[in-house]
Structure formats: structure tokens, C-alpha cells
Amino acid sequence: MDRVFIYWDNSNIFHEAQRLAEEMEQGPGARFRVRIHFENMFRLAHADRPVQKALAAGSVPPEMRQLWNRMEGRGVDVHLFDRGTPDRGEQDIPDRVLQLRMLEDALDYNGEPGIVVLLTGDGAGYLEGAGFHSTLERMHKRGWQVEILSWAHSTNQRMRRWAEANGIFVSLDDFYEAITFMTPSRPGFELAPARDPAELDLSLRRTS
16 A cells, blocks of 8 residues: 555646745746756655656656656656647646546556555646546545645645545645755846755655
């Protein structure tokens, strides 16, 4: 039961980190300079437990290429998609891919469920029986333990309350300094310093 299955909605996590950076960081252009520190975020997700499977989905801006390469180098199954079109949001396809894989794993590991660790705050679609929240409920009914990691300001409140009552909710805000870093200003822009990630303190991380 201690095997971890990680599902990472990178667009949700990264875009909301950009919003938070505007409040947390000093210097101009914080939302454009903040980056996710993959190693610390990945460790926060698995919390030093054995990883059975890890899947990440997101879009393909060139500045993210190094992140995807690091993920793949650690055995994360990466699925990349175009940013979207005016009539189809950027997240439609990545979200559906993650949800489909979650349901497939629930069936493939029927009888031997593990711990599903979901990195997103997106709870859209629940009232229609779709989306991440509904998928988590289906897995939970099959015996899976559930952990959601997300930024507090952007987490669907219905999904958060359900996670707190039936599993674990981890606010990424508590680990902001460790799971993000700041790049310096680009040439020609107002000066702003870089920031390295802080050391990750897993003693603050609740687990199933």
C-alpha cells in the first residue's frame, strides 16, 4: 500500500506558481522569472516512498525543455501538447490524458491499490461526473489512498475539503521557497537577482 503513483498537471502548478511569485518575490518581472525546482517538487510528491509510476502532462514552451528533460531522466512519463487554440483551452487534452491514465491504473492495479499523489488544484467538471475530483473519488472507492498537492489560492475548495476528509491535502505554499527558484533578469530589463531553492524539509509533509 505504500507504492506511490504520481500524476503531475504541470501547467496548473506552474501558472499558479507564477501568480504567487508576484506576491512572494522582490524585484520586477517575478512571474516571468520563477521556475519549478523539479528535484524538490518530485521528492515532495513521493516523500521518499517507492514510486511505482510517475506521469506528467503539460504544454511545450521552449523555456520548459530543461524541466521536461530532467523529468524524463528520472523516469517520469512525460506527455507534451500544444498550447491550444481559441476554441480549446490549453488544459483540455493534458487533463484528459492524466485522468485517463489514472483510471487505467485503477483498473490495472485492481486488488492492489497504492497511493495516488495528484499535483493540481483543478476540480472542474465534478458536477458533471468528470474531472480530477471525480477520478479521485472513483479511485478512493477502489481502495486507493489519496494525496493532493496544490497551491492554496488556486485549489478547488470542494476538492480540497474532500481530500482533507478522505485523504491528505498538502499546500505547496508551505514549501514555496524549496520548490521554486528565480532566474535573474534578462539583458535589457530592470535588474533583479536570482534565488536558489531552499532546502526541502520533509518533516512538514503529511503523508498517508
